[in-house]
Amino acid sequence: MVWHGxxxxxxxxxxxxxxLAHSEPFQFAAGRTIFEEGSPSxxxxxxxxxxxxxxxxxxxxxxxxxxxVGPGEVFSWSAxxxxxxxxxxxxxxxxxxxxxxxxxxxxxxxxxxxxFGFQLYRTLAEVITDRLVTTRRQLLEGAAWPxxxxxxx
Numbered sequence: 001m002v003w004h005g006x007x008x009x010x011x012x013x014x015x016x017x018x019x020l021a022h023s024e025p026f027q028f029a030a031g032r033t034i035f036e037e038g039s040p041s042x043x044x045x046x047x048x049x050x051x052x053x054x055x056x057x058x059x060x061x062x063x064x065x066x067x068x069v070g071p072g073e074v075f076s077w078s079a080x081x082x083x084x085x086x087x088x089x090x091x092x093x094x095x096x097x098x099x100x101x102x103x104x105x106x107x108x109x110x111x112x113x114x115x116f117g118f119q120l121y122r123t124l125a126e127v128i129t130d131r132l133v134t135t136r137r138q139l140l141e142g143a144a145w146p147x148x149x150x151x152x153x
Contacts, residue, residue, distance in 0.1 A: 006046055006072035007123055015116050018109060023099040028052075028092035037089045041078035043100035047071050050096025055089045066135060068093065077124050079103025 008019060024043075028034055028050075035041070037057055045052075047069055054067040054075060066088070069075050078086050080103050110117030 007074055007127055008046060009072075010123055011116075011119055015119060018113075018116065019101060020099075022105045022109065023101045026098050026100050028096045028098070030092055030094045030096075032092045034090040034092060034098075035076065035086050037086055039086050041076055041084045041086045041103060043076060043102055044074060044079045044106060045076050045090075045098045045100050046074050048097040048099060050098075051093040052096055052098075053091045053093050055091060056087075057089070063089070066138070067131065074124070074127060077128065080106060080121075080124070 008016065011019065023046075025048075026045075034045075034052065037055075049071055051068055051070045052075060053065045054069060055063050055065050057063050075090060076086065078084060084103060106120065110120060
């Protein structure tokens, strides 16, 4: 099954089929930018193969990679949250295949099927929570910012 091993595997088979029916395959070559921070967020992505760098621009440091997502992981949940603008950039670290699900279609499905919407947002809340904890650890450990990138005071 396409969703096996992904966070979306938590959905019932019927809801997985609904997601699959609304997904589109995309391929990105190594080094290719998938989207830029601040651009309209059109899709929720699920990585099938490869790895994607999630990067944020900081005025004092420039662009910094804050996360790597791999097979089974989701990114670009901004497609489901107003104002639907990307809060980070995404770049393929290697040849990467993803499934993209249009945010607008997902929102329509949530309105049509409240159980689906509940499962989707609960799952995304768990992913966001995990990533927030990871980011907090990086900041506390100083791992997110190399010493040479630390701005002067």
